[in-house]
Amino acid sequence: MSSPLEPPDSTGPSGESKPADSPIEIYRHSCAHLLAAAVCELHPDAQCGIGPPTEDGFFYDFLVKEPFTPEDLVAIEKRMAHIIKQNRPIEKKLIPKAEALALFASKGQSLKCELITEKAGEIVQCYTMGEFIDFCLGPHLPSTGKIKAIKVLSSSGSLWKGKEGNPAMQRIHGTSFFTQEELDQHLHRLEEARRRDHRKLGRELDLFSIADETGSGLILWHPKGGFIRKNIEDFWRDQHLAGGYDLVYSPHIAKIDLWNTSGHTQYYKANMYSPIDIEGVEYQLKPMNCPFHITIYKNKLRSYRELPLRYAELGTVYRFERSGVLHGLLRVRGFTQDDAHLFCRLDQIDAEIVRVLDFVTSMLRAFGFERYDIYVSTKPADASGTDEQWNVATTALKKALETRGLAYEVDPGEGTFYGPKIDIKIKDSLDRAWQCSTIQVDFHNPNRFELEYIGEDGKPHQPVMLHRALLGSLERFFGVLIEHYAGAFPLWLAPVQAVVIPVSEEQLGYARKVAEKLQAAGIRVHVDDRAERMNYKIREAQGQKVPYMFVVGKLEAADANAELVSARHRHAGDLGSLTPVSKWIEKIVGLSRDRAVSEGEVPMEKTKPEPSVVGSPGGVR
Numbered sequence: 001m002s003s004p005l006e007p008p009d010s011t012g013p014s015g016e017s018k019p020a021d022s023p024i025e026i027y028r029h030s031c032a033h034l035l036a037a038a039v040c041e042l043h044p045d046a047q048c049g050i051g052p053p054t055e056d057g058f059f060y061d062f063l064v065k066e067p068f069t070p071e072d073l074v075a076i077e078k079r080m081a082h083i084i085k086q087n088r089p090i091e092k093k094l095i096p097k098a099e100a101l102a103l104f105a106s107k108g109q110s111l112k113c114e115l116i117t118e119k120a121g122e123i124v125q126c127y128t129m130g131e132f133i134d135f136c137l138g139p140h141l142p143s144t145g146k147i148k149a150i151k152v153l154s155s156s157g158s159l160w161k162g163k164e165g166n167p168a169m170q171r172i173h174g175t176s177f178f179t180q181e182e183l184d185q186h187l188h189r190l191e192e193a194r195r196r197d198h199r200k201l202g203r204e205l206d207l208f209s210i211a212d213e214t215g216s217g218l219i220l221w222h223p224k225g226g227f228i229r230k231n232i233e234d235f236w237r238d239q240h241l242a243g244g245y246d247l248v249y250s251p252h253i254a255k256i257d258l259w260n261t262s263g264h265t266q267y268y269k270a271n272m273y274s275p276i277d278i279e280g281v282e283y284q285l286k287p288m289n290c291p292f293h294i295t296i297y298k299n300k301l302r303s304y305r306e307l308p309l310r311y312a313e314l315g316t317v318y319r320f321e322r323s324g325v326l327h328g329l330l331r332v333r334g335f336t337q338d339d340a341h342l343f344c345r346l347d348q349i350d351a352e353i354v355r356v357l358d359f360v361t362s363m364l365r366a367f368g369f370e371r372y373d374i375y376v377s378t379k380p381a382d383a384s385g386t387d388e389q390w391n392v393a394t395t396a397l398k399k400a401l402e403t404r405g406l407a408y409e410v411d412p413g414e415g416t417f418y419g420p421k422i423d424i425k426i427k428d429s430l431d432r433a434w435q436c437s438t439i440q441v442d443f444h445n446p447n448r449f450e451l452e453y454i455g456e457d458g459k460p461h462q463p464v465m466l467h468r469a470l471l472g473s474l475e476r477f478f479g480v481l482i483e484h485y486a487g488a489f490p491l492w493l494a495p496v497q498a499v500v501i502p503v504s505e506e507q508l509g510y511a512r513k514v515a516e517k518l519q520a521a522g523i524r525v526h527v528d529d530r531a532e533r534m535n536y537k538i539r540e541a542q543g544q545k546v547p548y549m550f551v552v553g554k555l556e557a558a559d560a561n562a563e564l565v566s567a568r569h570r571h572a573g574d575l576g577s578l579t580p581v582s583k584w585i586e587k588i589v590g591l592s593r594d595r596a597v598s599e600g601e602v603p604m605e606k607t608k609p610e611p612s613v614v615g616s617p618g619g620v621r
C-alpha cells in the first residue's frame with residue numbers, strides 16, 4: 001500500500017513502484033481512511049499517523065491526549081457506519097507541496113506534515129472523504145458506500161514510526177470483509193481463538209505459569225503440565241531410539257571459545273546473554289546445542305562405516321528476546337528444543353533429509369496435526385559459506401520435498417547463518433499456522449570444527465551436518481497443543497483421564513473401589529470425594545476437560561460385584577447408565593495405546609458444543 005499509510009520501515013518513499021494491491025487490500029485500506037475520518041470528526045485534537053491494511057484487517061495510529069476507551073470505540077464504529085451511509089466519494093486531489101503543508105498544518109496534523117516533508121514530491125497526492133483529507137498514493141474504493149461489513153476491534157499502544165523515544169500513539173485495530181457473512185465468520189474465529197488462548201487455559205487448567213519472582217519468558221511447568229511434558233518426552237525418546245538415533249545430554253554453559261569456533265559470537269551475538277566469568281575464564285549460556293554434539297563427534301576418530309551418526313537431545317537453550325515480544329509459551333527466553341544433529345557423508349544427505357521429513361510428518365500426526373505450510377529458506381545477507389555450498393544444500397532440501405510430493409514456498413534470505421533450511425508450519429484446528437519443525441543443512445560447522453571421518457579410501461573427509469527439530473521447542477509446542485485442543489488433550493496426554501463421582505457420601509467406598517480397578521489398568525483416575533452436589537462436580541470435571549466421568553449412585557453401587565457405573569464423556573455427554581466399568585477400561589486403555597486424537601467415535605470439541613450438565617446423567621435417579 002502507499003507510503004503514508006504503511007509502516008515506515010516496510011516501504012520506500014512515496015512514488016516508489018510497489019506491487020499491485022489486491023482487491024481486499026484496497027478495500028481495507030479504504031476502511032483505514034474511514035476510521036481516521038471518524039476519529040478526526042469525533043476527536044478534533046487527534047493527529048493521524050499511519051494506517052495500513054494487515055493480513056486480516058487494518059489499523060490506524062493516532063496521537064491523542066487520552067487513550068481511547070471502549071465507549072470511544074463504539075462511538076467511532078457508529079460514526080463509520082454513518083459515513084458509509086452518506087456514501088461520501090473518496091476523491092484524489094493533487095496539491096502543490098507548500099499548499100499541502102499549510103493545509104495539514106491548519107488542521108493540526110503535524111505528523112502528516114512530517115510525512116509529506118519526508119516522502120512527497122513537489123506535487124502531493126491526497127485523498128478526501130468529505131471534509132477529511134489524507135496524504136496517500138491510493139488506490140481506494142470510489143466511495144464509502146462500497147464498504148459493506150466493518151468492525152472496530154480494539155486499541156493498543158504503539159510508537160510513532162515504531163521507534164523507541166518517539167511519541168506514544170494509540171493504534172485502533174479493525175477488520176472488514178466484502179460481506180457480513182465473512183465478517184461474522186471471522187469474528188467467530190477471533191472469539192474461538194480467545195477461548196483457546198493458552199495463557200488463559202494454562203491458568204484455568206493449572207498447567208504452567210510465568211512468575212514475576214523468577215522472571216519474564218521463563219516457564220514454570222506445574223504438575224499437570226509437567227505430566228503432559230513427560231508423556232511427550234517419553235514418546236519422543238522412544239521414537240528416536242526406534243529411528244536409529246542416539247540420545248545425548250549436554251550442559252547449559254560452555255567456554256566462550258567453543259562459541260567463537262562455531263561462529264555464534266560473530267553471527268548470533270544479538271540473541272545471546274552476556275558471558276559468565278568462572279575463575280577468570282568466560283563461559284556462555286548456550287543459545288544452541290550444536291557445538292556440544294559436535295564435540296561428542298570429535299571425541300574419537302570416525303569411520304565412514306559409522307555414518308550417519310544421529311545425536312538427539314531435549315536440550316534447553318537460552319536466547320535473548322526483548323521483553324516486548326515475549327508471549328506466553330510461544331516466545332520465551334529459556335526453552336527446550338527437541339534437537340538432533342546428523343553427521344553424514346555428502347552422498348547420504350538426500351536420503352537423510354527424506355528420512356527426517358518422514359519422521360517429522362509421522363511425529364506431528366501422532367499429535368493430531370496433518371496439515372502444514374512448508375518453506376525453504378535461502379541464503380541470508382549475513383551468511384557463512386560459499387554460494388556453491390549453499391546451492392548444493394538448498395537443492396538437496398528442495399529435492400527431498402519433491403520426492404515426498406510436499407508443496408513448498410521459497411522464503412528468500414531467511415536461512416540461518418550456517419545454511420539453508422526447511423521450515424514447517426503446522427495448521428491447527430482454527431487453521432492458524434505455527435512454526436515448529438525445521439531441517440537445516442550445514443557445511444559451515446564441519447569446516448569450522450574441522451570435522452573428519454576416514455573414508456573407504458583410507459583418507460580423511462569432511463562430513464555434512466543436518467540440524468533438525470521436529471516439534472520445535474517443548475514450550476512452544478505445548479502452547480500450540482493447548483490451543484489446538486482447547487485444553488481437551490487426547491487421552492494419551494490427558495493428565496487426568498477419568499474422575500469417579502459418588503452421588504453421596506454413602507457411595508464413597510464403592511467409588512474408591514471403582515477407581516482402584518481403573519488405576520490397576522494404568523488409567524489416571526481421581527475420586528471427587530468432596531461434599532458437593534453431583535452436578536457441580538460434573539461441571540467442574542467438564543471444565544477441567546477430563547475425558548471420562550463415572551458417576552456412581554445407589555443403583556450403580558447396589559451390586560458391588562457387578563461393578564456398574566454411569567458414564568459421561570467431556571464432549572459426547574451421556575454415554576449410558578449402569579454400564580460395566582470393565583467396558584470403559586478396555587476403551588480408555590485402547591484409545592490411549594493408539595494415541596487416538598479423535599477419541600474413537602466421540603466427536604472433537606470443535607465440531608460439537610459442550611453438552612449440558614443439567615439433569616442427572618443417564619437418568620438413573
Ligand SMILES: [Zn+2]
Nearest residue numbers: 005136137138
Ligand atoms: Zn490511502
Ligand SMILES: [Zn+2]
Nearest residue numbers: 288289290467
Ligand atoms: Zn544445531
